Amino acid sequence: MIIKIDGKECTCESGEFLIDIAKRNDIFVPTLCSMKPVLLDRGCCRVCVVELTENSRSKIVVSCIYPVERECEVFTQSEKAVRERGMVLALLKLLAPDAKLITQMAKAYHAPELERLEPRADGGSCILCGRCVDACNLLGTSAIAAMNRGVTKEINTAFGAPATTCIGCTSCAQVCPTDAISFEETDSTRTIWNQSFELAHCEICGEILGTAASLKHAANITGDEPSSLCPKHERRNSAKSLASIYRR
Numbered sequence: 297m298i299i300k301i302d303g304k305e306c307t308c309e310s311g312e313f314l315i316d317i318a319k320r321n322d323i324f325v326p327t328l329c330s331m332k333p334v335l336l337d338r339g340c341c342r343v344c345v346v347e348l349t350e351n352s353r354s355k356i357v358v359s360c361i362y363p364v365e366r367e368c369e370v371f372t373q374s375e376k377a378v379r380e381r382g383m384v385l386a387l388l389k390l391l392a393p394d395a396k397l398i399t400q401m402a403k404a405y406h407a408p409e410l411e412r413l414e415p416r417a418d419g420g421s422c423i424l425c426g427r428c429v430d431a432c433n434l435l436g437t438s439a440i441a442a443m444n445r446g447v448t449k450e451i452n453t454a455f456g457a458p459a460t461t462c463i464g465c466t467s468c469a470q471v472c473p474t475d476a477i478s479f480e481e482t483d484s485t486r487t488i489w490n491q492s493f494e495l496a497h498c499e500i501c502g503e504i505l506g507t508a509a510s511l512k513h514a515a516n517i518t519g520d521e522p523s524s525l526c527p528k529h530e531r532r533n534s535a536k537s538l539a540s541i542y543r544r
């Protein structure tokens with residue numbers, strides 16, 4: 297099937313998400329919640345909205361979760377798409393007034409100032425997309441979740457207390473599009489979600505491998521012993537063992 301995006305003919309399979317077709321054809325669509333390539337739900341921020349015309353009817357669609365089923369024409373920069381994206385960013389800026397990326401995007405995409413609405417009172421950078429929670433659940437740790445409702449909704453551990461299931465792996469921070477989750481690290485400990493974790497180091501070069509708890513968790517899943525070497529020395533060790541087999 298062939299669809300047109302910003303005047304360019306793009307070949308695609310039925311059911312492919314619009315944003316993936318655009319990306320493959322070097323057509324840029326701004327994104328937030330689908331920006332880091334991990335297997336998590338998309339469709340939470342609506343920054344990737346575009347205008348789609350089908351059978352002479354036009355509508356705004358969320359491109360990262362819109363499966364293309366039939367021929368259509370898409371406009372990423374039409375007046376309607378630009379206006380909708382600007383409004384989405386203006387609202388996200390109120391929700392996460394401290395998120396630098398959102399402030400930059402709001403400026404770049406001409407988001408209107410919504411003077412009658414107040415920014416979230418407790419500030420912060422979280423847009424409540426839920427990617428961190430999904431990442432934690434995928435690991436089987438489920439240490440964080442959305443707490444409270446309405447304007448007090450936030451991502452946290454239960455009652456903000458150290459979670460017994462947290463392994464300090466920072467997966468939540470890594471998938472966060474707005475860098476809303478912070479952690480601190482010294483040479484021996486990592487502190488995240490009000491909890492400190494002991495760090496494990498490569499036995500040979502001393503490189504940080506991760507928290508001891510996260511290595512143990514990974515080992516429990518794979519059935520191996522917790523790793524004690526960095527990838528470089530792990531490779532060297534396997535090469536040495538193979539060489540010794542050949543020498544026998």
Ligand code: SF4
Nearest residue numbers: 422423425426428472
């Ligand atoms: S902390 Fe980050 S990943 Fe988690 S909900 Fe907030 S913005 Fe999304």
Ligand code: FES
Nearest residue numbers: 329339341342360
């Ligand atoms: S990038 Fe599509 S909804 Fe967030």
